[in-house]
Amino acid sequence: MSDASGRRSLADWGLEPAVDYVERTQREDGLVLWYPDGPADPWDHVESAMALSVAGRDAAARRAYRWVADVQHDDGALWATYGDSEDGDGAHEGDEPRKETHRSCYVAVGVWHHYLCTDDRAFLETMWPTVRDALAFACAHQAPTGEIYWTVGPDGEVYEDALVAGCASIYKSLACGAAVADVIGHTEARDRWLEARADLGEAIRERPDRFDRTWESKSRYAMDWFYPVLCGVVTGDPARRRLEAGEDRFLETELGCRCVADEPWVTVAESCELVLSLAAVGRTERAREIYEWLFQWTDDEGVFWTGYQFEDGEFWPGERPTWTGAAAVLAADALSGLSSAADLFTDPQPE
Template sequence: MSNVASGRSLADWELAPAVDYIERVQRSDGLIPWYPDGPADPWDHVESAMGLSVADRHEAARRAYRWIADAQHEDGSLWATYGETDGDDGAHAGDEPRKETHRSAYVAVGVWHHYLCTGDRAFLETLWPTVRDALEFACAQQAATGEIYWTVGADGEVYEDALVAGCASIYKSLACGAAIAAELGHTDARERWLAARADLGAAIRERPDRFDRTWESKSRYAMDWFYPVLCGVLGGEPARQRLEAGMDRYLEEGLGCRCVADEPWVTVAESCELVVSLAAVGEAERAREIYEWLFQWTDDEGVFWTGYQFEDEEFWPGERPTWTGGAAVLAADALSGLSGAADLFTDPLPERE
């Protein structure tokens, strides 16, 4: 295991305000919008719920996962986004209704994470059909060359192109789904998802031509740089080399990680994910140093802003996303061993067993 505990607690990291904010923004039906009365998306919803699990806000986390089970379509998908509402009534798909594979599949990571935090087997069994159907939806969009297509339109048409970061996220989702299947004795599903994961990993590592074929390359985004490490597609020396190769391009000393290489903007969530990626390759000291920079980007209550525009010297955009707080809690967990899920990203499962 590459996690190196520092002996610090959630309180020591001063993360209670971030967790309180997530729980305060969560709606009564369980959905966690980006900010009060704002939009939501399933991936960031799960990221926020994971923060709740680490902080022992288990009932709030369970409500978040029940929301996914209730909202899931018959084909296992979710809408990519859910529009702004005035309350719990009237939640609707965003302005461009589509079903993104990585956003639908990420529930598997959240459910396994919550189980590692709680040992709640009844929860795992209850959410199994949701996880199963979500991963089957994603696998149904896998190309013969291994990549998993980005999205399915509201009309059922598949958009036959793939995202590096999105596919890396699905790679992690398949690993967690396989772990859930093993725990519950669903051997066929486990073997099917491990095979799909192996093909997907090979595509990410060896077939760059299969990504960003119909749109401008996303390689300027930091997520494309570190997500293959964060999600376990790369490990060991190749992972360390990949991170080292991008440091000059993405990391702003004393500030954090740029969201986009050519924009003067560091973001807390991407910085936290870089922290976890560094911890995964054994660079815990460097990871902790970067993490400690990020607490300058909080408001007076201790809630994280999205990020900081360092040319204009202002917080931008002027929002405090719930998922940013979730990412901060997960980074603290990876560094300090706060929960039973602390090694989820720093000790990835093998591709085949």
């Protein structure tokens, strides 16, 4: 049931099981794993924390951000992945211990989002050093041509190539970090980050030659298609044209968005991010239509599977990631105004 304005609540959308699952999968130290006893990564951890904020689970959300502050390295970075050890100090077993710029600095988006949800200035002040250092790490790896390099190895060697989707995410992180700095009066940091953001945006829009230079192009991945819109790099008519140009390639009617253009697999998280992107360009009815398709990809408890392999007719992989449900919560927020942070992705800050 919706209210007189047509808005729907978290319960109306059937999303309470997804939030319960996120909170249930959170460790005592605050880290939200992908699934019970699974690995974790900082970007998806923050997305899960954002869902907790939308749902009013403020203590759990603050605990999640405290984890980021506790494990952040002196250079402002985080490991790309984490395992199931309670000390939280190392990369997930079997993974190369590297520091990815976009995963390390996404905490800025989460911190700003939590402030919008709660108006908790004390939280903003507490998390300021974490946000400051995370964005300093990213900006330290910005090329003269504007892109921000993808990762740093355990030996400190910088991998001098860049990802479109990763850089778009950093673009959003810089905007949110600048907003945090503005509220608490750190104008020098704000101006520095906005300048870095402007250079990064220009690189994404105007310098495609600066991306995917040393590996196969990632353009077959849906994230490269819509992330520049989702994160506010491309707006207005160019954004609408970008989304329209990719729909035939990535969107499967009544199923969702393919993760990869040439694979028969729709994923809930990418579909939800597409919903946010469509809402950002004013195509709200189309966004709502696609979002409604996704509830067929839940288990009996109402928790979302990763996605559906439509040639084999099976859920694949057989996992229920916390961040998938979190993406669904953020999409519902954008469509229904569940929180005071509902327009975080649909009303991008201009340069």
